[in-house]
Amino acid sequence: MNYGELRTKVHGHFKRVLERAKARREELGPYTELEKERIDDTIQLYEMDNEDYWDLVGKDEVAKQFRSFCNATGVPQKQTRENAWVILDEIRKAWIGFHKAMLEHDKTFEKYDFSTKPSAVVSAAECAHASPSSAPVTISKKPPQALSSPLLSVLFAERKAEAEQTGQWSAKLLNDYQAWIDLFIELQGDRPVLDYRKTDARDFKNVLIELPSNRNKLPQTIGLTPREAVQAAKDHGLPTLSVSTVNKALGRLQGIPELESVGIQLLLLLHLLCVAFWVGIFSPLRSLALMPEHLTDAAELGHRFGQAAALIVPTLIVAGLWMAWLLVGNLQGLLFTGYGQALLFKVLLVGLLLTLAAANKLRFVPSMQSGDAKAARHLARSIEGEAIVVLVVLATTATLTSVLTLPS
Template identity: 30%
Template sequence: MHLDAYLSRSRHGIFYFRWPLPKRHDCDKRTSLRLSLRTRCPKLAGQLARHLASCGDALRHRRGPSNMRHDELRVLIHKYFKKALSTQLDRLGAEGPVSELELAPYQTSQALAEASEEDFWDILQPDGTDAYLRQFCEASGIPQSEAIDNPARVLREYKLAYRDMLKAWEAHRLSLDTYEYTRAVDITELDEPVSRNGTIGTLQQAIDAYVQENKHIGTWRAATFAKKEASLGLLTEVLGSDRIMTSITKQDAQAVKRILLELPANRHKIAATRELSLHEAVEVEGVQKITPVTVDGYISVFQSFFDWAERNGYAAEKLFTGMRLGKSASKGAPKRKAFEQKALEAVFREITQNHIGLVKTDSHKWASLIGIFAGARLNEICQLQVADIQREDGIWFFNLMDEGDSNKRFKSDAAIRKVPLHKELLRLGLLDFHALRMQHGDKRMFPDYKHCIKNGYGRALGRWFNVTLTPALGIKSKHHVFHGLRHTMISRLAQAGIEEPIYQSIVGHERQGVTQQVYNRQGYTLAQLKAAIDLFAV
C-alpha cells in the first residue's frame, strides 16, 4: 500500500487523508473524500491512513448500489463461460478423452471451485483480484463500474459460473465412456436440427440471431440490449438453450407463463432463492413474486422474439400472442399523476426566483421551465440543439427532430414533432437565453448535460430535480418527479377542453383511430397547437 497516494499536508502542516470515491456512472466526474487526521506527526498520520485505507477497501468490496440488474450480470457471465465451455467441448470432440496427466489440472480446478469463496480467490489470485476483475469485465462485456462498485457480487457470480462450467465439462467427459441405448429416441434427434431457412434451429441459436439482427439494424437502444437478453435468458432457463425451435408449442408457452406467475422477485439476490435453480425457486413459499406488470414485460419480449422467429423460419408458429395479463396487470400498478397545484407553484417559484439557491445553472432553470410549459420528455429537453428552436409564420416552436446529433433519441415516430413555445416561456426570456447560446457558438441548448449510452442526456437534470429540488422544497413524492410535469400538461389541457388528438400531438403520443391516422395524417397546424398549449397555466 502506497500511503503517499492517500496523504496530503496542508500549508499549516496538518495531514489529510484522501480516498478516491468510485464513479456511479461513466458521465460522473471523479471525486474524493478528504478527512483531516488532526496531526502533524508523519508516523501517526501513516498509521491512521493505513487503518482508514483498509476500512475503505473493506467497504469497497461490500455490495453497493448498482446500475446493472443482477439478471443482466448473470447473462453476461453465463455467455462468457458458455463460450469457454464450448471451446473445451470442441477440443474433446476433436481429440477424444483426455489422458490421466491432462485430467489432473481439471480435477484440481474442480476441487478449488468447491472451496470457500475466500480460499478460491486467495489461491487463484494471491496478489489481489482488482486487476484480474478489470480484465474479466472487459472480456465479458460487463461495465467497469461493476468492478468498482460491486466487486464482491461479480466475484461471487464468477465463482458459481466457473464451478458449474467445470461440472458441465466433467459430465460431458464422462459421457464419452458410455453409449446410451435404453433412452427413447426423440425423432428430432435423428437429423441435425435445421430450421426452414437452413440455419441451425435451437432456441439459443435463434436468440443469438435475433439479438445480432437488432444490433445490426439499430432497432434497440444500447440500454435495451441487456434487458432483452436477460429476459430471453430466462426463456432458455425454462425451455433449455438446446431445445429445437420447431418443437416448442403453445403448451410450452403456457408452462413458461405459469412459471412467470410464480417467479420470486429478485430471486438471484434474496437469501431464500439465490442458490436455487429456477424450478426450485418457484416452489419457495413466503417470498414476494414479480408484479403482473413485470410478467407482461417478459411475455412481450417473448412474443416479439417468436414473431420474428416465425417470420425468419426458426419457429413453426407465433407463440405468446394474447397471453399478457393486460388490464388485470395494471390494476395494482402505481399510476403516475399530475403535480398538485401547490407543489407545481413551489417548483415554478423556486426555478424563476431561486429563493433557496437551489438553481445553480441556467440549464437547471430553462430545462425545467421547458419541462413545465412544453410537456416534453426529460431526454427530449436535454438533447435540444440551438437550431431546434425555430420560427414559422410568426410562431416560435421547438422542432423536435432526430437530426444534427447522432446521439439524439426519441421514444417513437410520434415523438418527432413541433411544439410551440408557450407564452410564459417567451415572457420569461427563453429567446434571450437562446440568443446567448447562439452568440457563444454553442450547438446545444444545454451543453453541460453530457451524453450517456444508458440514459441519454437527461440523467443529470433528472437527478437534480428529483433528488435535490423537490426534497428541499418539501414536496417530494412518487408523483412529484420530472416526468410528472408531463402528466400535468396532459391533465391540464384535457381539463381545459382541448381535444385529445391535439394534446397528444403536443406531448408526442401517437394519435389513435382511422380519422387521425389516415385522414389527418398531416396533423394540426402550429397555430392550432399554439392556441391549445397557451391554455396551460401554473
C-alpha cells in the first residue's frame, strides 16, 4: 500500500466518523463553552510531534486506535515499525481535521441559512396563507418539543455493532454489557437516553444492592421480575449481589457514551452515601467515649460500626477510585495534571483516615470492651483527628470541583 492509498483510506474512514458525529451533534445541539475549550485543548495535544503525542497517550491507547482503524479500513495490523508510525501520524492528523470540522459545524447552530433549497416543496396555497395580506395567523402557545434522542436500546445496538466490527469487546464482555443494559431497561423502561433522570439512576442502584445473586438459577426467584426477586430475597434471606458486582454493573453503563454521566452519578451517589455513613458516626461515638458511665455503650457502638465499616469502606474506596479513573481517563492525566495530582493528594488523605480507623477498630475498641477507660479517651482523640483530616479532604474535593478542570 502506497502513501496515496493510505491517505484515501484515512480520509474515507474519518469522513464516515465525522458524518456520524455531526448527526449526533444535530440531536444534542451546540457545544457548551467548556466543551469548546476542551476540544481546543485536544487539538493542541494532537498538534504535538507525532511520536511525542503517542508516547504521551500511552501504549494501550496507541494499540486501541491502531487496531480500530485497521479493522474499519481493512489495513493489515502487522506492519513494520516505520510503516506503523506513518499510519499513526495520518490518524493523528485526521483527528485534528475531525475536531476542527466539528467546531466549524458547531457554528451552524448560531444562524439559519435559507439560501439552500428547502427540503419539502411548499404549495401555492400554503404560500398564499403566508403572504402579508392574508388573515392573521393564530400562533400556538404549546411549548417547543425537547430535543429528541435515540432510545437506549437503539443506541446500545449501534454501540454493540461498532464494538463487534472493531473487536473492542470479547464475546463474554459483550454478553455482560447486554445483561446489565437489559436489566436497566427492564427496570427503568426503554426511553430516549436524554429522558433519564437522577431518580432513575438512584432506583437502579437501590435495586442492584438488594438483588439476589444468581436470581435466574435459584428456585425462589426463577421467572420473577427484578423487583419481585428483591422481595423474594428479603422473604427467604437469599444472598445479594456483592459490592464488586454492583460496581461492575454501574460501570457497564460507561459502554454507552450518552450514559456516561448517569454512570458517574450512580458511582458518586454510592460514594457519598458511604462517606455520610462514616462521618455520621464521629459525633455520637466521640460523645459516648468521653462519658465514663457510658463506656460499655461506646464500646458496643464502636464494635457495631466496625462490622458495618468492613463493607462500607471497601465500597467507598472502590466507587471513589472507579469514578476517579472515569474522570481522569489515563495514568498521564493522573500524574501530570493539576487535577490528577490533587486527586492523588486526596487518596493519601484517605489512606491516613484508614490508618486512624484501623487503630480504632483493632486497638481502642477492643480495649474499651475490656473496660479500659483510657482507651476511650484515645478513641475520642483519634476521632477528632479523623474529623480534621475529613475537613482537609472536603477542601480538596471543593478544589477539584470548583477550581481545577478535568484533563482533556
